[in-house]
Structure formats: structure tokens, C-alpha cells
Amino acid sequence: MASLGQELKQEREKRGISLEEISRVTRISLRFLQAIENDNFELLPGGFFNRAFLRAYLRYLGLDEGSFISRYESLYSKKEALLNKSKDREWLHRHFPWAKIFLALFFLAAGFGFLYLVFQMRPKPEPLINRARIVEPVILPPALIEEKKPAFPPNEINLKINFQERTWIQVYVDGSKKLDGIKNPGDAFETTATKELLIHLGNAGGITYMLNGFKGKRLGRSGDVVKNIHITLENIKDFLEDTSTINSSFTNLKENNS
Numbered sequence: 001m002a003s004l005g006q007e008l009k010q011e012r013e014k015r016g017i018s019l020e021e022i023s024r025v026t027r028i029s030l031r032f033l034q035a036i037e038n039d040n041f042e043l044l045p046g047g048f049f050n051r052a053f054l055r056a057y058l059r060y061l062g063l064d065e066g067s068f069i070s071r072y073e074s075l076y077s078k079k080e081a082l083l084n085k086s087k088d089r090e091w092l093h094r095h096f097p098w099a100k101i102f103l104a105l106f107f108l109a110a111g112f113g114f115l116y117l118v119f120q121m122r123p124k125p126e127p128l129i130n131r132a133r134i135v136e137p138v139i140l141p142p143a144l145i146e147e148k149k150p151a152f153p154p155n156e157i158n159l160k161i162n163f164q165e166r167t168w169i170q171v172y173v174d175g176s177k178k179l180d181g182i183k184n185p186g187d188a189f190e191t192t193a194t195k196e197l198l199i200h201l202g203n204a205g206g207i208t209y210m211l212n213g214f215k216g217k218r219l220g221r222s223g224d225v226v227k228n229i230h231i232t233l234e235n236i237k238d239f240l241e242d243t244s245t246i247n248s249s250f251t252n253l254k255e256n257n258s
Contacts, residue, residue: 004071005039011061012037026056033057041076047166048203050076051223154233156194160210163187165222168202199229215241 002010012019019037023030032053035043044050054072058065159171163183171179173193183189191197201207204220211231216239220226237243 003039004068004075005037008057008061008063008068009037011063015061017061022057022060026053026060028053028056041072048206048223049168052202052225055223056225154212154236156192156212157197157231157233157236158192158210158212159190159197159231161189162208163189163206164208165203165206167206169207170200172198193231195233197229197231199231200227201225201229211236211239217241 012022019030019033022028023033032044035041036054036057041050044053051069051072054069055065058068161169163185166182166184168182169179169189170177171189171191173191174195178191179189201219202225203222204224204226205218205222207219209216218241219229231239
């Protein structure tokens with residue numbers, strides 16, 4: 001029975017498609033495509049990148065993604081996890097020979113910090129208050145409180161991104177590259193454009209984002225490679241999840257101007 005890589009190679013050769021053609025269209029390195037067909041998945045970057053490369057390969061050949069991805073998961077995901085764990089241990093041992101000592105000191109410091117917080121959080125006796133000097137706060141009526149609404153249509157685009165999963169990303173702001181690389185869960189990025197934003201994503205489901213303070217629509221699923229996301233002052237509403245507040249604000253603005 002042919003292996004996963006051998007079967008993919010046979011399907012490609014049936015269609016008369018070269019690896020160079022797939023590499024040119026999908027922008028995946030020829031070396032990575034050869035590794036897939038040779039079942040050398042350990043030579044790939046790992047994680048969601050392996051699945052993203054495999055999905056792009058399957059889509060180009062018109063093959064059933066679900067079937068092949070399931071086979072990949074059952075055959076290689078456990079092996080990949082063990083390999084990554086081994087690499088992490090090897091890297092830690094090579095670069096941090098005193099890691100155990102540092103970890104022990106870290107946990108010791110954390111224990112002292114916890115005890116300090118417990119001590120600080122103990123109930124403290126309330127100070128005596130001279131009730132004759134208590135001044136009631138002045139509460140303004142609701143009518144005097146200015147309600148601030150976001151301006152729309154905008155004269156700039158403010159983008160805030162929070163990374164939920166490991167994600168490769170490029171961001172161009174008014175034609176200049178401002179972000180290029182891999183971000184990890186918990187990372188964040190913010191920028192402002194006067195005209196346009198151009199975004200390329202290697203894991204479309206790995207981020208959430210805000211545009212001018214409004215929640216952005218989902219750009220794809222985890223593992224999806226999405227390129228040429230073009231956001232401008234004119235089409236910004238197309239990327240927002242809820243435009244009802246914006247439409248109301250824009251209508252009021254036009255009525256006041258008229």
C-alpha cells in the first residue's frame with residue numbers, strides 16, 4: 001500500500017503537474033513540497049504550517065482535503081508532537097544548562113511573592129473618619145454628560161490585532177511594510193493608516209481584530225492561508241462584524257450637515 005506522500009505524488013503525476021508549478025502558484029518552497037511527497041514531514045516548519053502547506057497542495061490538485069488531512073493527523077501528528085518535544089528538550093539542555101536551578105529559584109520567588117500578597121490582603125482596621133468633613137460627590141444629570149460616538153466615515157484606519165494562535169502575518173500600511181513574521185498566542189499589534197491596509201495571513205483563524213474600535217469579521221478558519229486582504233477608507237464597513245451602530249451614526253451625521 002502506497003504511503004501518503006507516494007499517493008500524493010502519483011495523483012500529481014496523473015495530472016501532469018510538476019512540483020515547480022505547484023511551488024510557483026502556492027508560493028510554497030520546492031524543498032517543502034519534496035518533503036511532503038517523500039513523507040519527510042519532520043523537515044517542514046511544523047504545527048499549523050504543515051497542515052496549511054498540505055491543504056494548499058491538495059487544493060491545487062483538486063483532491064479531497066478531509067480524507068488526506070485525517071490520514072496525516074492519524075499518521076504523523078503524534079510523531080510530530082514527540083519530535084517537537086524532543087527538540088525543545090535538546091534546545092533547553094544546550095542553551096540553558098542551569099535551567100533546573102533557574103526554575104527552582106523562580107518557583108521559590110513565586111512562593112515568597114504569594115505569601116507577600118496573602119499578607120497584604122489581610123483585612124486592615126478601617127481608619128477613624130470625621131463624619132463632619134464628608135463631602136457628597138456631585139452627580140451630573142444624564143443630559144449634561146456628553147456622549148462620545150466614533151466618527152464615521154473615518155479619515156484614518158486604526159487596526160488592533162490580538163493573536164489567539166501561532167500565526168504568520170504581513171501588514172502593509174499605506175504601502176510600507178510594518179509587520180512581517182510569526183506571532184504567538186498573547187501577542188498584539190496596533191497601527192494606523194491614512195489610506196489603506198494590506199494584510200497576508202498564514203493562519204486566518206488565529207487572530208481577532210478591531211477597526212476604529214469596532215470588532216472585525218472573521219477572515220477565515222484556523223490553518224487557512226489568506227492573502228491580499230485590502231482595507232481602505234471606502235470599504236472598511238465590509239470588514240466589520242456589526243455595522244448597525246455605524247449606519248445610525250453616519251445617518252445622524254448626514255442629517256446634521258444638511
